Amino acid sequence: MANVERSVPDNAPGDFFIDTTCIDCATCNWVAPSVFGPAQGHSRVRKQPMGRPAEHRARMALVACPVGAIGTREAHDLADARVAFPDPLEGPVHHCGYHARASFGAASYLLVRPEGNVLVDSPRFSGPLVRRIEELGGIDLMFLTHRDDVADHARFAAHFGCTRILHEAERGPRTRDVEWIVSGTDDAEIAPGLTAIVVPGHTRGSMCLLHDDTHLFTGDHLEWDPGERRPHARQEVCWFDWHAQTQSMARLAERRFEWILPGHGHPGRMAADAMSGAMAALVGRMRGH
Numbered sequence: 001m002a003n004v005e006r007s008v009p010d011n012a013p014g015d016f017f018i019d020t021t022c023i024d025c026a027t028c029n030w031v032a033p034s035v036f037g038p039a040q041g042h043s044r045v046r047k048q049p050m051g052r053p054a055e056h057r058a059r060m061a062l063v064a065c066p067v068g069a070i071g072t073r074e075a076h077d078l079a080d081a082r083v084a085f086p087d088p089l090e091g092p093v094h095h096c097g098y099h100a101r102a103s104f105g106a107a108s109y110l111l112v113r114p115e116g117n118v119l120v121d122s123p124r125f126s127g128p129l130v131r132r133i134e135e136l137g138g139i140d141l142m143f144l145t146h147r148d149d150v151a152d153h154a155r156f157a158a159h160f161g162c163t164r165i166l167h168e169a170e171r172g173p174r175t176r177d178v179e180w181i182v183s184g185t186d187d188a189e190i191a192p193g194l195t196a197i198v199v200p201g202h203t204r205g206s207m208c209l210l211h212d213d214t215h216l217f218t219g220d221h222l223e224w225d226p227g228e229r230r231p232h233a234r235q236e237v238c239w240f241d242w243h244a245q246t247q248s249m250a251r252l253a254e255r256r257f258e259w260i261l262p263g264h265g266h267p268g269r270m271a272a273d274a275m276s277g278a279m280a281a282l283v284g285r286m287r288g289h
């Protein structure tokens with residue numbers, strides 16, 4: 001629970017505040033961008049919410065925060081915010097909120113499909129979220145992009161009886177019971193309209209999930225830079241091999257998609273042709289051109 005005594009100094013004065021336990025995961029910045037923004041090594045309240053919609057988004061950010069670093073001086077009823085996740089993002093894609101500290105605040109997404117829903121990476125296992133996912137049809141498949149963003153995957157799998165998918169190079173003590181292990185580096189159609197793309201680099205067995213040549217769930221392989229409005233990758237968070245990540249990015253750039261849905265930071269969208277050009281430019285930057 002956030003403590004006003006530990007409030008960061010650069011919060012805008014008023015009801016909402018962020019305290020020094022913030023791990024700078026940036027979730028609040030894109031859940032409620034009119035209220036929260038980046039600062040030096042943490043986030044801050046840049047403007048107090050004006051009006052009910054902005055207040056609701058700020059309360060959603062409070063619920064989504066992985067470490068409880070967002071607080072309010074006034075008492076708030078959080079019931080509406082707790083049941084606002086999964087939050088519709090675009091078409092069948094929903095943002096699950098309830099980010100987990102164990103995943104360093106990584107985002108997870110629910111893809112709602114008539115053929116069976118897909119959970120991409122794992123949020124916190126929380127009662128209101130679980131009940132809302134039940135109402136949306138449960139979970140058929142759980143796609144785990146890599147070992148770091150698995151959080152409460154075992155509890156979701158036990159509750160929903162879903163099949164988990166992970167690359168063999170990512171399997172460890174916490175994921176040894178995963179049901180479906182992908183091997184090698186070939187892309188694999190895991191269901192109609194769903195392709196697992198193996199992208200070694202950030203970790204040895206990182207994978208992206210492509211849905212209908214439109215939505216690309218990227219884990220920590222590929223991000224979106226909201227300032228420059230372009231795809232982005234960060235060498236300082238490459239844990240395995242930057243050269244391999246660059247090669248994987250070049251292969252990924254041959255795919256058509258419109259949406260980047262990353263584990264960390266803002267989702268981003270471009271028309272597919274523009275995205276192709278922007279991905280080629282990213283590969284050039286990664287190669288130092």
Ligand code: SF4
Binds near residue numbers: 021022065067068
């Ligand atoms: S969601 Fe929480 S941990 Fe993440 S940046 Fe905001 S205040 Fe910090």
